[in-house]
Amino acid sequence: MTTTATAPKLVGPVKGGGFKGAVAFEWTKFWSVRATWWNLTVGLLLTVGFAAMVGASADASAKKGVDVTMPAPHHASQAFLISQLAIVVLATLALTSEYSSGSIRTTLQSVPKRGRMLRCKTLVIGAVVVAAGFVFSLLGTLVAAPLMGEHGDYTGGQLLGTALGAGVYLGLLAVMAIGLGTVLRSAAGTITTLIMVLLALPQLMGVVGAKWLETASDYMPSVAGTVLLTQDSDPYGGGVALLVLVLWALAAYVAGSAVLRRRDA
Amino acid sequence: MITLDRLTKRYGDKTAVSDLSFEIKPGKVTGFLGPNGAGKSTTMRMIVGLDAPTSGRALLRGKRYEELRHPLREVGALLDARAGHPGRSAYHHLLGMARSNGIPASRVAEVLETVGLTEVAKKRIGSFSLGMGQRLGIAAALLGDPKVLLFDEPVNGLDPDGVRWVRELMRSLAAEGRTIFVSSHLMSEMQETADHLLVIGRGKIIADAPIEEVIAGSSLTAVRVRTPQPDVLRRQLLESGLRVEPGADSAPDELLVVGGTLEEIGDLAFHHRVPIHELSMRKASLEQAYMELTAASVEYGSPALAQVTEAPDHQKA
Ligand SMILES: Nc1ncnc2c1ncn2[C@@H]1O[C@H](COP(=O)(O)OP(=O)(O)OP(=O)(O)O)[C@@H](O)[C@H]1O
Ligand SMILES: [Mg+2]
Numbered sequence: 001m002t003t004t005a006t007a008p009k010l011v012g013p014v015k016g017g018g019f020k021g022a023v024a025f026e027w028t029k030f031w032s033v034r035a036t037w038w039n040l041t042v043g044l045l046l047t048v049g050f051a052a053m054v055g056a057s058a059d060a061s062a063k064k065g066v067d068v069t070m071p072a073p074h075h076a077s078q079a080f081l082i083s084q085l086a087i088v089v090l091a092t093l094a095l096t097s098e099y100s101s102g103s104i105r106t107t108l109q110s111v112p113k114r115g116r117m118l119r120c121k122t123l124v125i126g127a128v129v130v131a132a133g134f135v136f137s138l139l140g141t142l143v144a145a146p147l148m149g150e151h152g153d154y155t156g157g158q159l160l161g162t163a164l165g166a167g168v169y170l171g172l173l174a175v176m177a178i179g180l181g182t183v184l185r186s187a188a189g190t191i192t193t194l195i196m197v198l199l200a201l202p203q204l205m206g207v208v209g210a211k212w213l214e215t216a217s218d219y220m221p222s223v224a225g226t227v228l229l230t231q232d233s234d235p236y237g238g239g240v241a242l243l244v245l246v247l248w249a250l251a252a253y254v255a256g257s258a259v260l261r262r263r264d265a
Numbered sequence: 266m267i268t269l270d271r272l273t274k275r276y277g278d279k280t281a282v283s284d285l286s287f288e289i290k291p292g293k294v295t296g297f298l299g300p301n302g303a304g305k306s307t308t309m310r311m312i313v314g315l316d317a318p319t320s321g322r323a324l325l326r327g328k329r330y331e332e333l334r335h336p337l338r339e340v341g342a343l344l345d346a347r348a349g350h351p352g353r354s355a356y357h358h359l360l361g362m363a364r365s366n367g368i369p370a371s372r373v374a375e376v377l378e379t380v381g382l383t384e385v386a387k388k389r390i391g392s393f394s395l396g397m398g399q400r401l402g403i404a405a406a407l408l409g410d411p412k413v414l415l416f417d418e419p420v421n422g423l424d425p426d427g428v429r430w431v432r433e434l435m436r437s438l439a440a441e442g443r444t445i446f447v448s449s450h451l452m453s454e455m456q457e458t459a460d461h462l463l464v465i466g467r468g469k470i471i472a473d474a475p476i477e478e479v480i481a482g483s484s485l486t487a488v489r490v491r492t493p494q495p496d497v498l499r500r501q502l503l504e505s506g507l508r509v510e511p512g513a514d515s516a517p518d519e520l521l522v523v524g525g526t527l528e529e530i531g532d533l534a535f536h537h538r539v540p541i542h543e544l545s546m547r548k549a550s551l552e553q554a555y556m557e558l559t560a561a562s563v564e565y566g567s568p569a570l571a572q573v574t575e576a577p578d579h580q581k582a
Contacts, residue, residue, distance in 0.1 A: 003381040003400075005433035010338070010410030016367020017335045025365035032357035033350055102347040105315055106358070106405065109342060110365040112314045112331040264316040 022111045022120040029107075030124055035093050040132055043086035047136040048143050050079030055144030058151045070230065071154040073162035076144035077137060077229040080166060084173060084198065084225075087132070091125050091174035092190045095181035104265050114260050122178050122253065126171045133170035137163040137229075158231070165228035168242065172249040173198075173221065179252025183259045198222045221248045266291055266444055267312060267413060271321035274307050274468075281307040283468035284321070289446045291412070294439045296459030296476070297448035298555060300563045304468040305448040306345045309417050312446075313342050325413055337366040341406030342415040348402060351391025355382055355401050358390060359408060368409055376404040395422030403431070414438060416447040420454060432458050452552035456480075464555065466562025476551065483557055484508075485549035487521040488530050491542040495520055498539045505533060518542070 030036055054075055098104040111117040141159055145152040173194075181190040198221060205217035217223065218235040226232065227241035236244075267289040274282040282304040289295045297305050310316040312323040314330035322329065325340055333339050349358045359373040377383050380400040385393070393401065399422050406414055416435075420428045428451075435458050439445045449455050455462075455476075462479050464472040472479055480486055487510070492498050495518055502509050502522055507530075512519025522530055527544055534541050 003427070003430045003434075004379050005430055006437045007379055007407045007410065007434070008375045010368065010372055012369065014335060014338060014367065017365065018367075021365045021367055025361045028357060028361035028364055029350070029353070032354065032361070033352045035352065097350060101350045103350045103353075103358075105344055105346065106348045106362060108315055109313050109340075110337055110362045112333070112336055262317075264310075 019116060019120065022116055023124060025107075025110060026117075026121045026124040029103075030094060030128065033097070035097070036090065039086050039090035039093070043083050043090070043132060044136055044139070046083035046086055047079045047140045050082055051076035051140030051144040052147060054078050055147035055152070058148040062151060069151070071158045072145040072148055072152045073137070073141040073154050073158045074230040075148065075151075076140040077162050077166060077226075079140050080133075080137075080169070080225070080229060081199075081222075083136065084170060084222075085195065087129055087170045087174060088177050088194050088198070089191060091129065091177035092181045092187055092194070094125050095121070095178050096185060096187040096190060099185040100187070108265050115257055118178070118182065118253075118257050118260055122175055125174050125178060129174040130167040130171035132167075134163045134167035137166035161231050162229055165225075165231070165238075169225040169228045169245065172245040173225070175249035176221065176252040179249070179254070179256035182256030183252075219244050221245055224248075266326055267446060268324040268327070269308070269312075269321070270324065272308065272311060272318050272323055273320045274304070274311060274316060275319045280468050282311070282318075282465075285465070285468070285470060286321075287463055287470065287473060289444055289463075290461070291444040292439060292442045293460040294435050294445040294447060294458050295461045295463060296455045297446060297463050297465075298450075298452075298455065298559075299448075299465040299471070300559050301565045302467075303465045303559075303562070303564075305465065306417050308465075309342065309344060309415050309446075309448070312415060313340060313344075315344075335366045335409065337362060337368065337409035337411065339409070339411050340413045340415065341409060341411040343399070343402040343406045343417060343419055344415075345417040345421075347398065348405070349390040349398075352389055354387050355390055355393070355404075356386040358401070359405060362405060362408055366409055372408060376407045379407060380404040396424060396427055399423055400427070403434075411443075413444045414446070416445070418449055419447060420449065420451060428454065452550065452555055456551035464558055466559050467564060469562075471558050471562065479558070480549055480551060480554050483549035483554035484523055485547075485553045485557070487523045487547050488525055488527055489543065489545045489547050490520045490522060490530060490534070491516070491518050492520070492534070492539055493518060493542070494539050497537065498534060501533055501537050501539070502530070505529075521547070 058075065098107055107117060108114065145154060177190060177194060180193060184190050202217045202220040202222055205213045224241040224244040227236065228238060231238060269285045269287045272282055272285040285308060299305050307316060311318050312330065325333065330336060330340065355377065356373060359376065360370055363370055363373055377386050380403050382397065382400055382404065390401065399419060403419060420431050423431060432454065435445050435447060459476050462472060462474060462476050490498065499509050499520060507525045508523040510521040510523065512521055527546060531544055
């Protein structure tokens with residue numbers, strides 16, 4: 001290895017850095033690991049794949065008496081029940097891998113203002129996930145609708161509404177994952193907790209039989225997510241659903257940034 | 266310039282760093298020595314704001330690290346642990362850092378060249394050997410062309426060529442007026458690299474002095490005198506308050522005088538008309554001086570260590 005014993009000088013004016021620099025830093029880190037590409041690909045394949053399955057079985061479902069009269073985008077969005085997990089993994093790893101690899105030390109040496117670091121990371125990942133959710137939903141519907149035959153009708157408004165809902169829902173889910181990941185610093189712990197919250201708990205709360213638990217389960221994030229995806233008005237409308245999701249995301253984020261500020265890296 | 270002001274760090278009831286006050290000055294290589302667990306890495310982590318001090322402060326030109334606008338342009342640090350995502354390439358690792366501090370992207374290739382990693386720039390960090398990882402850490406520290414550089418055991422895992430390169434690099438960085446703070450367990454390396462030493466043990470300062478002073482302070486640094494009248498000279502030396510030890514067994518005409526200068530002892534012999542056949546300085550090595558200094562504060566020592574410190578090594582000049 002050839003080396004030089006004198007370091008080259010850095011010339012030119014000192015500019016940049018700050019908030020914009022921190023965003024560029026997070027952007028560079030996000031796209032320069034394979035996990036990002038993997039998870040986005042898996043998320044896309046799961047969304048489109050499951051949407052296609054749901055679409056193809058629409059006829060059979062209709063014959064069995066299942067209600068398939070809902071518009072195709074809403075129908076196809078059932079795929080997010082599964083594919084949301086790819087987004088959870090994506091956002092979780094972007095945070096927890098900093099701790100498992102030790103790169104958090106480089107990150108905080110580069111951007112020592114911890115609040116700023118977390119804001120910028122959340123902004124980058126959140127924005128990418130919103131865009132991904134939007135695109136996944138569009139593609140899911142476009143693949144599923146032709147397979148649904150006579151049940152595959154939808155309006156442009158429904159298509160866009162669901163795509164927007166998917167983007168917002170997944171984006172807020174990513175914020176939750178980042179917040180929780182910052183608290184737990186472990187990928188396994190964060191992903192397990194989120195699977196519990198998203199999939200297992202709403203089911204369990206329903207089967208216990210206690211009325212208040214059933215009511216509470218309506219405010220779990222995945223229930224609010226379904227409202228956003230299908231522009232439903234049961235158990236509440238889109239506005240409440242958005243508020244519920246924002247509160248979940250905010251709670252996780254606030255907890256994460258409190259821990260980040262306090263604990264040694 | 267780094268100022269440590271009553272810097273203290275406790276983990277639970279374990280005090281890792283205790284009330285450390287010290288100034289690390291520019292234009293010098295300041296060596297940071299101490300046994301395993303003495304608190305060196307903890308101190309460095311506190312300087313760059315990764316660990317919060319329990320009390321006290323670490324300041325860089327009067328500011329806390331978090332307050333620096335472009336921290337990488339002011340302070341470069343190679344810390345002891347891994348600092349990169351194994352799946353990211355060396356190039357992207359440095360590129361991200363550069364972007365965060367408004368450093369032009371062209372700088373990345375320059376520092377990779379400096380540390381000799383140009384050919385593996387696009388390789389994943391996870392595939393790097395220990396020494397290559399160290400080189401990447403040094404590249405990261407140099408990225409912002411900072412005035413202050415911290416290196417925690419930089420030669421760890423480097424090949425002999427790399428060790429020499431790091432030594433020359435530190436010397437040249439210090440010669441440019443930068444503040445270099447470097448920890449190491451390799452005393453022979455330190456002896457050739459450092460100007461000033463900060464020795465700590467169990468989190469407390471044991472020595473803070475120029476390296477010559479630390480070596481001169483060792484009981485193994487002595488003046489060797491050969492004389493046909495050793496008994497006469499010994500009496501005179503003891504009377505003037507110096508410590509005298511017998512020389513090698515095979516040389517009954519030899520005395521080892523601790524605490525005096527060549528001039529003092531020469532003059533004393535002349536004054537008492539004792540003939541002198543040899544008068545020479547026997548300098549301890551830094552390793553010997555260090556062993557003596559830290560003997561009492563080694564926490565995780567091996568039982569054999571005590572013997573090493575007691576056996577004076579006559580070979581070493
Ligand atoms: N995160 C931590 N939690 C608890 N104790 C810690 C932590 N980090 C360091 N310590 C303790 O603080 C003390 C100082 O550790 P430190 O790593 O600073 O020593 P060091 O001088 O760098 O040692 P070495 O020469 O082995 O690198 C040790 O007793 C260590 O066990
Ligand atoms: Mg250490």
